[in-house]
Amino acid sequence: MAARLSMLPEDCISTVLSLTSPSDASRFMLVSSSLRSAAESDIVWDRFLPSDLPRILSRSHTQLNVSSKKELFFQLCSCIPMDGGIKSFSLDKVSGRKCWILSARALSISLSNEPNHWTWTANSTSIFSEVVELKTISNMEIEGRIQTEDLSTNTTYGAYLIVKVSDHSFGLDAIPCETSISSGTCSVTNTTYLCPLDEQKQQLELLFFMNRRQMMEKRVVEGECQRPSKRGDGWMEIEIGEFFVGEKSEGVKMNLTEVKGQQLKGGLIIEGIEVRPKCEQL
Known part of the structure:
Protein backbone atom coordinates (compact mmCIF):
# COMPACT_ATOMS: atom_id res chain seq x y z
CA MET A 1 0.00 0.00 0.00
CA CYS A 79 -3.49 18.73 29.49
CA ILE A 80 -4.48 22.35 28.78
CA PRO A 81 -5.89 24.30 31.77
CA MET A 82 -9.42 25.59 31.19
CA ASP A 83 -11.97 27.80 32.96
CA GLY A 84 -9.50 29.41 35.31
CA GLY A 85 -7.60 26.21 35.97
CA ILE A 86 -10.44 24.17 37.46
CA LYS A 87 -10.76 21.99 34.34
CA SER A 88 -8.34 20.40 31.89
CA PHE A 89 -8.78 19.69 28.17
CA SER A 90 -6.83 17.32 25.91
CA LEU A 91 -7.13 15.24 22.76
CA ASP A 92 -6.84 11.46 22.68
CA LYS A 93 -3.62 10.60 20.80
CA VAL A 94 -5.14 7.59 19.09
CA SER A 95 -8.47 8.94 17.89
CA GLY A 96 -8.20 12.71 18.27
CA ARG A 97 -11.40 12.79 20.33
CA LYS A 98 -11.90 15.30 23.13
CA CYS A 99 -11.12 14.52 26.77
CA TRP A 100 -11.81 16.54 29.91
CA ILE A 101 -10.87 16.40 33.57
CA LEU A 102 -13.04 18.31 36.04
CA SER A 103 -11.02 19.17 39.15
CA ALA A 104 -12.42 18.73 42.64
CA ARG A 105 -13.17 22.49 42.59
CA ALA A 106 -15.37 21.98 39.53
CA LEU A 107 -17.42 19.30 41.32
CA SER A 108 -20.25 19.57 43.81
CA ILE A 109 -19.05 17.74 46.93
CA SER A 110 -21.24 17.68 50.03
CA LEU A 111 -19.79 19.77 52.90
CA SER A 112 -16.55 20.33 50.95
CA ASN A 113 -16.19 23.85 52.39
CA GLU A 114 -16.60 22.63 55.96
CA PRO A 115 -13.08 22.30 57.51
CA ASN A 116 -14.33 19.69 59.98
CA HIS A 117 -15.13 17.37 57.08
CA TRP A 118 -12.74 18.21 54.19
CA THR A 119 -9.32 19.80 53.69
CA TRP A 120 -8.25 21.58 50.50
CA THR A 121 -4.55 21.10 49.85
CA ALA A 122 -1.88 20.94 47.16
CA ASN A 123 -0.62 17.60 45.85
CA SER A 124 2.61 17.35 43.87
CA THR A 125 1.25 14.55 41.67
CA SER A 126 -1.92 16.39 40.64
CA ILE A 127 -2.31 18.41 37.44
CA PHE A 128 -4.43 20.89 39.42
CA SER A 129 -3.33 23.45 42.00
CA GLU A 130 -5.35 21.78 44.74
CA VAL A 131 -7.17 18.59 45.65
CA VAL A 132 -9.56 17.85 48.51
CA GLU A 133 -9.05 15.26 51.26
CA LEU A 134 -11.84 13.79 53.33
CA LYS A 135 -11.28 14.15 57.07
CA THR A 136 -14.47 12.50 58.27
CA ILE A 137 -18.05 12.22 57.05
CA SER A 138 -20.91 9.72 57.12
CA ASN A 139 -22.98 10.59 54.04
CA MET A 140 -20.89 11.46 50.98
CA GLU A 141 -22.23 12.94 47.75
CA ILE A 142 -20.12 13.90 44.73
CA GLU A 143 -21.55 15.29 41.50
CA GLY A 144 -19.98 16.46 38.25
CA ARG A 145 -21.64 17.91 35.16
CA ILE A 146 -20.52 18.33 31.56
CA GLN A 147 -22.20 19.39 28.32
CA THR A 148 -22.01 17.00 25.37
CA GLU A 149 -21.22 19.94 23.06
CA ASP A 150 -17.77 19.95 24.70
CA LEU A 151 -17.25 16.30 23.67
CA SER A 152 -16.86 14.44 20.37
CA THR A 153 -20.05 13.27 18.68
CA ASN A 154 -20.86 9.63 17.93
CA THR A 155 -18.60 8.51 20.74
CA THR A 156 -19.07 6.39 23.86
CA TYR A 157 -17.47 8.09 26.85
CA GLY A 158 -16.54 6.83 30.30
CA ALA A 159 -16.53 8.97 33.45
CA TYR A 160 -13.92 8.18 36.13
CA LEU A 161 -13.51 9.58 39.64
CA ILE A 162 -9.76 10.11 40.23
CA VAL A 163 -8.74 9.38 43.82
CA LYS A 164 -5.99 8.40 46.23
CA VAL A 165 -6.27 6.81 49.66
CA SER A 166 -4.17 8.24 52.49
CA ASP A 167 -2.25 6.10 54.96
CA HIS A 168 -4.65 7.07 57.75
CA SER A 169 -7.85 6.22 55.85
CA PHE A 170 -10.75 4.46 57.55
CA GLY A 171 -14.22 3.20 56.66
CA LEU A 172 -13.71 3.37 52.89
CA ASP A 173 -13.94 -0.35 52.16
CA ALA A 174 -16.67 -1.19 54.66
CA ILE A 175 -19.71 -0.21 52.61
CA PRO A 176 -20.07 0.22 48.85
CA CYS A 177 -21.34 3.48 47.37
CA GLU A 178 -23.71 3.98 44.48
CA THR A 179 -22.54 5.49 41.19
CA SER A 180 -24.86 6.84 38.54
CA ILE A 181 -24.59 8.66 35.25
CA SER A 182 -27.47 10.25 33.39
CA SER A 183 -27.66 11.84 29.95
CA GLY A 184 -31.00 12.96 28.55
CA THR A 185 -33.53 10.26 29.42
CA CYS A 186 -30.88 7.55 29.95
CA SER A 187 -29.54 6.67 33.39
CA VAL A 188 -27.18 3.90 34.54
CA THR A 189 -26.55 2.90 38.16
CA ASN A 190 -23.85 0.70 39.69
CA THR A 191 -22.02 0.23 42.99
CA THR A 192 -18.37 0.59 43.94
CA TYR A 193 -16.01 0.54 46.87
CA LEU A 194 -13.84 3.58 47.49
CA CYS A 195 -10.50 1.85 47.96
CA PRO A 196 -8.69 -1.32 46.85
CA LEU A 197 -9.39 -4.61 48.58
CA ASP A 198 -7.71 -4.98 51.98
CA GLU A 199 -8.33 -8.58 53.05
CA GLN A 200 -7.44 -8.15 56.71
CA LYS A 201 -9.43 -4.95 57.21
CA GLN A 202 -12.33 -6.34 55.21
CA GLN A 203 -12.67 -9.37 57.50
CA LEU A 204 -12.83 -7.15 60.59
CA GLU A 205 -15.30 -4.64 59.21
CA LEU A 206 -17.44 -7.37 57.68
CA LEU A 207 -18.52 -8.33 61.20
CA PHE A 208 -19.92 -4.85 61.82
CA PHE A 209 -21.44 -3.98 58.43
CA MET A 210 -22.69 -7.29 57.02
CA ASN A 211 -26.35 -6.23 56.80
CA ARG A 212 -25.57 -2.92 55.10
CA ARG A 213 -23.16 -4.61 52.67
CA GLN A 214 -25.70 -7.25 51.69
CA MET A 215 -28.40 -4.62 51.15
CA MET A 216 -26.19 -2.60 48.80
CA GLU A 217 -24.87 -5.59 46.86
CA LYS A 218 -28.44 -6.80 46.23
CA ARG A 219 -29.03 -3.59 44.27
CA VAL A 220 -26.89 -4.84 41.38
CA VAL A 221 -26.03 -8.10 39.64
CA GLU A 222 -23.51 -10.15 41.60
CA GLY A 223 -19.96 -9.31 40.59
CA GLU A 224 -20.70 -5.76 39.36
CA CYS A 225 -19.54 -4.03 42.53
CA GLN A 226 -16.30 -2.35 41.50
CA ARG A 227 -13.01 -1.37 43.10
CA PRO A 228 -10.65 1.45 42.09
CA SER A 229 -8.03 0.59 39.46
CA LYS A 230 -4.51 2.02 39.15
CA ARG A 231 -3.66 4.74 36.66
CA GLY A 232 -0.31 5.48 35.06
CA ASP A 233 -0.03 8.84 36.84
CA GLY A 234 0.07 7.39 40.36
CA TRP A 235 -3.63 7.95 41.08
CA MET A 236 -6.51 5.48 41.06
CA GLU A 237 -9.83 5.74 39.26
CA ILE A 238 -13.36 4.57 39.95
CA GLU A 239 -15.54 4.15 36.87
CA ILE A 240 -18.77 6.03 37.45
CA GLY A 241 -20.38 4.87 34.22
CA GLU A 242 -20.52 5.42 30.48
CA PHE A 243 -22.72 7.37 28.07
CA PHE A 244 -23.05 7.94 24.34
CA VAL A 245 -22.69 11.36 22.74
CA GLY A 246 -24.91 11.78 19.70
CA GLU A 247 -25.64 14.82 17.59
CA LYS A 248 -27.99 16.42 20.14
CA SER A 249 -26.47 18.74 22.75
CA GLU A 250 -27.46 17.83 26.31
CA GLY A 251 -26.14 17.79 29.83
CA VAL A 252 -24.53 14.80 31.53
CA LYS A 253 -24.67 14.32 35.30
CA MET A 254 -22.16 12.05 37.06
CA ASN A 255 -22.75 11.03 40.70
CA LEU A 256 -21.20 9.01 43.50
CA THR A 257 -23.41 8.73 46.59
CA GLU A 258 -23.57 6.71 49.77
CA VAL A 259 -27.29 6.07 50.08
CA LYS A 260 -28.51 6.23 53.69
CA GLY A 261 -24.95 5.72 54.87
CA GLN A 262 -24.12 6.00 58.55
CA GLN A 263 -20.54 4.72 58.40
CA LEU A 264 -17.88 7.31 59.26
CA LYS A 265 -15.09 7.38 56.71
CA GLY A 266 -11.99 9.45 56.00
CA GLY A 267 -8.73 9.59 54.10
CA LEU A 268 -10.12 9.73 50.54
CA ILE A 269 -8.25 12.26 48.36
CA ILE A 270 -10.15 13.50 45.31
CA GLU A 271 -8.47 15.06 42.28
CA GLY A 272 -11.53 15.20 40.02
CA ILE A 273 -13.55 13.38 37.36
CA GLU A 274 -12.08 12.45 33.98
CA VAL A 275 -14.34 12.07 30.94
CA ARG A 276 -12.63 10.24 28.08
CA PRO A 277 -13.50 7.96 25.11
CA LYS A 278 -14.03 4.37 26.20
CA CYS A 279 -11.93 2.98 23.36
CA GLU A 280 -10.64 3.75 19.88
CA GLN A 281 -13.68 4.51 17.77
CA LEU A 282 -13.04 5.42 14.17
Whole structure:
Protein backbone atom coordinates (compact mmCIF):
# COMPACT_ATOMS: atom_id res chain seq x y z
CA MET A 1 0.00 0.00 0.00
CA ALA A 2 2.81 2.41 0.86
CA ALA A 3 4.44 1.82 -2.53
CA ARG A 4 1.18 2.58 -4.34
CA LEU A 5 0.56 5.71 -2.29
CA SER A 6 4.05 7.04 -2.99
CA MET A 7 3.18 7.12 -6.71
CA LEU A 8 0.45 9.73 -6.09
CA PRO A 9 0.95 13.50 -5.82
CA GLU A 10 1.73 14.62 -2.27
CA ASP A 11 -1.52 16.53 -1.77
CA CYS A 12 -3.50 13.44 -2.83
CA ILE A 13 -1.59 11.32 -0.33
CA SER A 14 -2.31 13.89 2.39
CA THR A 15 -6.00 13.83 1.55
CA VAL A 16 -6.09 10.04 1.79
CA LEU A 17 -4.25 10.06 5.14
CA SER A 18 -6.61 12.72 6.51
CA LEU A 19 -9.38 10.13 6.24
CA THR A 20 -7.59 7.72 8.60
CA SER A 21 -6.65 8.53 12.22
CA PRO A 22 -3.86 10.28 14.13
CA SER A 23 -2.29 6.94 15.02
CA ASP A 24 -2.39 5.78 11.38
CA ALA A 25 -0.88 9.04 10.12
CA SER A 26 1.89 8.76 12.71
CA ARG A 27 2.72 5.26 11.52
CA PHE A 28 2.90 6.40 7.89
CA MET A 29 5.52 8.98 8.87
CA LEU A 30 7.79 6.06 9.73
CA VAL A 31 7.11 4.02 6.60
CA SER A 32 9.25 5.93 4.12
CA SER A 33 10.78 9.34 3.57
CA SER A 34 8.56 9.83 0.49
CA LEU A 35 5.43 9.55 2.64
CA ARG A 36 6.72 11.47 5.63
CA SER A 37 6.18 14.93 4.16
CA ALA A 38 2.63 14.10 3.09
CA ALA A 39 1.82 12.57 6.48
CA GLU A 40 3.07 15.68 8.30
CA SER A 41 1.14 18.18 6.19
CA ASP A 42 -1.47 20.55 7.59
CA ILE A 43 -4.06 18.91 5.30
CA VAL A 44 -3.79 15.74 7.39
CA TRP A 45 -3.62 17.17 10.89
CA ASP A 46 -6.20 19.89 10.40
CA ARG A 47 -8.68 17.06 9.82
CA PHE A 48 -7.85 15.62 13.26
CA LEU A 49 -8.39 18.89 15.15
CA PRO A 50 -11.86 19.65 16.60
CA SER A 51 -13.93 21.96 14.40
CA ASP A 52 -14.81 24.04 17.48
CA LEU A 53 -11.23 24.33 18.71
CA PRO A 54 -11.26 28.18 18.74
CA ARG A 55 -14.29 28.11 21.07
CA ILE A 56 -12.61 25.64 23.38
CA LEU A 57 -9.28 27.49 23.48
CA SER A 58 -11.09 30.75 24.28
CA ARG A 59 -11.65 29.24 27.72
CA SER A 60 -7.90 28.92 28.33
CA HIS A 61 -5.16 31.48 28.99
CA THR A 62 -2.45 29.08 27.78
CA GLN A 63 -0.43 30.37 24.84
CA LEU A 64 0.19 27.64 22.24
CA ASN A 65 3.30 28.41 20.20
CA VAL A 66 3.22 26.02 17.26
CA SER A 67 4.43 26.09 13.65
CA SER A 68 2.18 23.38 12.17
CA LYS A 69 -1.17 21.67 12.67
CA LYS A 70 0.66 18.45 13.56
CA GLU A 71 2.57 20.24 16.31
CA LEU A 72 -0.68 21.80 17.53
CA PHE A 73 -2.37 18.41 17.67
CA PHE A 74 0.32 16.83 19.82
CA GLN A 75 0.52 19.87 22.08
CA LEU A 76 -3.21 19.48 22.66
CA CYS A 77 -2.64 15.85 23.67
CA SER A 78 -1.17 17.28 26.88
CA CYS A 79 -3.49 18.73 29.49
CA ILE A 80 -4.48 22.35 28.78
CA PRO A 81 -5.89 24.30 31.77
CA MET A 82 -9.42 25.59 31.19
CA ASP A 83 -11.97 27.80 32.96
CA GLY A 84 -9.50 29.41 35.31
CA GLY A 85 -7.60 26.21 35.97
CA ILE A 86 -10.44 24.17 37.46
CA LYS A 87 -10.76 21.99 34.34
CA SER A 88 -8.34 20.40 31.89
CA PHE A 89 -8.78 19.69 28.17
CA SER A 90 -6.83 17.32 25.91
CA LEU A 91 -7.13 15.24 22.76
CA ASP A 92 -6.84 11.46 22.68
CA LYS A 93 -3.62 10.60 20.80
CA VAL A 94 -5.14 7.59 19.09
CA SER A 95 -8.47 8.94 17.89
CA GLY A 96 -8.20 12.71 18.27
CA ARG A 97 -11.40 12.79 20.33
CA LYS A 98 -11.90 15.30 23.13
CA CYS A 99 -11.12 14.52 26.77
CA TRP A 100 -11.81 16.54 29.91
CA ILE A 101 -10.87 16.40 33.57
CA LEU A 102 -13.04 18.31 36.04
CA SER A 103 -11.02 19.17 39.15
CA ALA A 104 -12.42 18.73 42.64
CA ARG A 105 -13.17 22.49 42.59
CA ALA A 106 -15.37 21.98 39.53
CA LEU A 107 -17.42 19.30 41.32
CA SER A 108 -20.25 19.57 43.81
CA ILE A 109 -19.05 17.74 46.93
CA SER A 110 -21.24 17.68 50.03
CA LEU A 111 -19.79 19.77 52.90
CA SER A 112 -16.55 20.33 50.95
CA ASN A 113 -16.19 23.85 52.39
CA GLU A 114 -16.60 22.63 55.96
CA PRO A 115 -13.08 22.30 57.51
CA ASN A 116 -14.33 19.69 59.98
CA HIS A 117 -15.13 17.37 57.08
CA TRP A 118 -12.74 18.21 54.19
CA THR A 119 -9.32 19.80 53.69
CA TRP A 120 -8.25 21.58 50.50
CA THR A 121 -4.55 21.10 49.85
CA ALA A 122 -1.88 20.94 47.16
CA ASN A 123 -0.62 17.60 45.85
CA SER A 124 2.61 17.35 43.87
CA THR A 125 1.25 14.55 41.67
CA SER A 126 -1.92 16.39 40.64
CA ILE A 127 -2.31 18.41 37.44
CA PHE A 128 -4.43 20.89 39.42
CA SER A 129 -3.33 23.45 42.00
CA GLU A 130 -5.35 21.78 44.74
CA VAL A 131 -7.17 18.59 45.65
CA VAL A 132 -9.56 17.85 48.51
CA GLU A 133 -9.05 15.26 51.26
CA LEU A 134 -11.84 13.79 53.33
CA LYS A 135 -11.28 14.15 57.07
CA THR A 136 -14.47 12.50 58.27
CA ILE A 137 -18.05 12.22 57.05
CA SER A 138 -20.91 9.72 57.12
CA ASN A 139 -22.98 10.59 54.04
CA MET A 140 -20.89 11.46 50.98
CA GLU A 141 -22.23 12.94 47.75
CA ILE A 142 -20.12 13.90 44.73
CA GLU A 143 -21.55 15.29 41.50
CA GLY A 144 -19.98 16.46 38.25
CA ARG A 145 -21.64 17.91 35.16
CA ILE A 146 -20.52 18.33 31.56
CA GLN A 147 -22.20 19.39 28.32
CA THR A 148 -22.01 17.00 25.37
CA GLU A 149 -21.22 19.94 23.06
CA ASP A 150 -17.77 19.95 24.70
CA LEU A 151 -17.25 16.30 23.67
CA SER A 152 -16.86 14.44 20.37
CA THR A 153 -20.05 13.27 18.68
CA ASN A 154 -20.86 9.63 17.93
CA THR A 155 -18.60 8.51 20.74
CA THR A 156 -19.07 6.39 23.86
CA TYR A 157 -17.47 8.09 26.85
CA GLY A 158 -16.54 6.83 30.30
CA ALA A 159 -16.53 8.97 33.45
CA TYR A 160 -13.92 8.18 36.13
CA LEU A 161 -13.51 9.58 39.64
CA ILE A 162 -9.76 10.11 40.23
CA VAL A 163 -8.74 9.38 43.82
CA LYS A 164 -5.99 8.40 46.23
CA VAL A 165 -6.27 6.81 49.66
CA SER A 166 -4.17 8.24 52.49
CA ASP A 167 -2.25 6.10 54.96
CA HIS A 168 -4.65 7.07 57.75
CA SER A 169 -7.85 6.22 55.85
CA PHE A 170 -10.75 4.46 57.55
CA GLY A 171 -14.22 3.20 56.66
CA LEU A 172 -13.71 3.37 52.89
CA ASP A 173 -13.94 -0.35 52.16
CA ALA A 174 -16.67 -1.19 54.66
CA ILE A 175 -19.71 -0.21 52.61
CA PRO A 176 -20.07 0.22 48.85
CA CYS A 177 -21.34 3.48 47.37
CA GLU A 178 -23.71 3.98 44.48
CA THR A 179 -22.54 5.49 41.19
CA SER A 180 -24.86 6.84 38.54
CA ILE A 181 -24.59 8.66 35.25
CA SER A 182 -27.47 10.25 33.39
CA SER A 183 -27.66 11.84 29.95
CA GLY A 184 -31.00 12.96 28.55
CA THR A 185 -33.53 10.26 29.42
CA CYS A 186 -30.88 7.55 29.95
CA SER A 187 -29.54 6.67 33.39
CA VAL A 188 -27.18 3.90 34.54
CA THR A 189 -26.55 2.90 38.16
CA ASN A 190 -23.85 0.70 39.69
CA THR A 191 -22.02 0.23 42.99
CA THR A 192 -18.37 0.59 43.94
CA TYR A 193 -16.01 0.54 46.87
CA LEU A 194 -13.84 3.58 47.49
CA CYS A 195 -10.50 1.85 47.96
CA PRO A 196 -8.69 -1.32 46.85
CA LEU A 197 -9.39 -4.61 48.58
CA ASP A 198 -7.71 -4.98 51.98
CA GLU A 199 -8.33 -8.58 53.05
CA GLN A 200 -7.44 -8.15 56.71
CA LYS A 201 -9.43 -4.95 57.21
CA GLN A 202 -12.33 -6.34 55.21
CA GLN A 203 -12.67 -9.37 57.50
CA LEU A 204 -12.83 -7.15 60.59
CA GLU A 205 -15.30 -4.64 59.21
CA LEU A 206 -17.44 -7.37 57.68
CA LEU A 207 -18.52 -8.33 61.20
CA PHE A 208 -19.92 -4.85 61.82
CA PHE A 209 -21.44 -3.98 58.43
CA MET A 210 -22.69 -7.29 57.02
CA ASN A 211 -26.35 -6.23 56.80
CA ARG A 212 -25.57 -2.92 55.10
CA ARG A 213 -23.16 -4.61 52.67
CA GLN A 214 -25.70 -7.25 51.69
CA MET A 215 -28.40 -4.62 51.15
CA MET A 216 -26.19 -2.60 48.80
CA GLU A 217 -24.87 -5.59 46.86
CA LYS A 218 -28.44 -6.80 46.23
CA ARG A 219 -29.03 -3.59 44.27
CA VAL A 220 -26.89 -4.84 41.38
CA VAL A 221 -26.03 -8.10 39.64
CA GLU A 222 -23.51 -10.15 41.60
CA GLY A 223 -19.96 -9.31 40.59
CA GLU A 224 -20.70 -5.76 39.36
CA CYS A 225 -19.54 -4.03 42.53
CA GLN A 226 -16.30 -2.35 41.50
CA ARG A 227 -13.01 -1.37 43.10
CA PRO A 228 -10.65 1.45 42.09
CA SER A 229 -8.03 0.59 39.46
CA LYS A 230 -4.51 2.02 39.15
CA ARG A 231 -3.66 4.74 36.66
CA GLY A 232 -0.31 5.48 35.06
CA ASP A 233 -0.03 8.84 36.84
CA GLY A 234 0.07 7.39 40.36
CA TRP A 235 -3.63 7.95 41.08
CA MET A 236 -6.51 5.48 41.06
CA GLU A 237 -9.83 5.74 39.26
CA ILE A 238 -13.36 4.57 39.95
CA GLU A 239 -15.54 4.15 36.87
CA ILE A 240 -18.77 6.03 37.45
CA GLY A 241 -20.38 4.87 34.22
CA GLU A 242 -20.52 5.42 30.48
CA PHE A 243 -22.72 7.37 28.07
CA PHE A 244 -23.05 7.94 24.34
CA VAL A 245 -22.69 11.36 22.74
CA GLY A 246 -24.91 11.78 19.70
CA GLU A 247 -25.64 14.82 17.59
CA LYS A 248 -27.99 16.42 20.14
CA SER A 249 -26.47 18.74 22.75
CA GLU A 250 -27.46 17.83 26.31
CA GLY A 251 -26.14 17.79 29.83
CA VAL A 252 -24.53 14.80 31.53
CA LYS A 253 -24.67 14.32 35.30
CA MET A 254 -22.16 12.05 37.06
CA ASN A 255 -22.75 11.03 40.70
CA LEU A 256 -21.20 9.01 43.50
CA THR A 257 -23.41 8.73 46.59
CA GLU A 258 -23.57 6.71 49.77
CA VAL A 259 -27.29 6.07 50.08
CA LYS A 260 -28.51 6.23 53.69
CA GLY A 261 -24.95 5.72 54.87
CA GLN A 262 -24.12 6.00 58.55
CA GLN A 263 -20.54 4.72 58.40
CA LEU A 264 -17.88 7.31 59.26
CA LYS A 265 -15.09 7.38 56.71
CA GLY A 266 -11.99 9.45 56.00
CA GLY A 267 -8.73 9.59 54.10
CA LEU A 268 -10.12 9.73 50.54
CA ILE A 269 -8.25 12.26 48.36
CA ILE A 270 -10.15 13.50 45.31
CA GLU A 271 -8.47 15.06 42.28
CA GLY A 272 -11.53 15.20 40.02
CA ILE A 273 -13.55 13.38 37.36
CA GLU A 274 -12.08 12.45 33.98
CA VAL A 275 -14.34 12.07 30.94
CA ARG A 276 -12.63 10.24 28.08
CA PRO A 277 -13.50 7.96 25.11
CA LYS A 278 -14.03 4.37 26.20
CA CYS A 279 -11.93 2.98 23.36
CA GLU A 280 -10.64 3.75 19.88
CA GLN A 281 -13.68 4.51 17.77
CA LEU A 282 -13.04 5.42 14.17
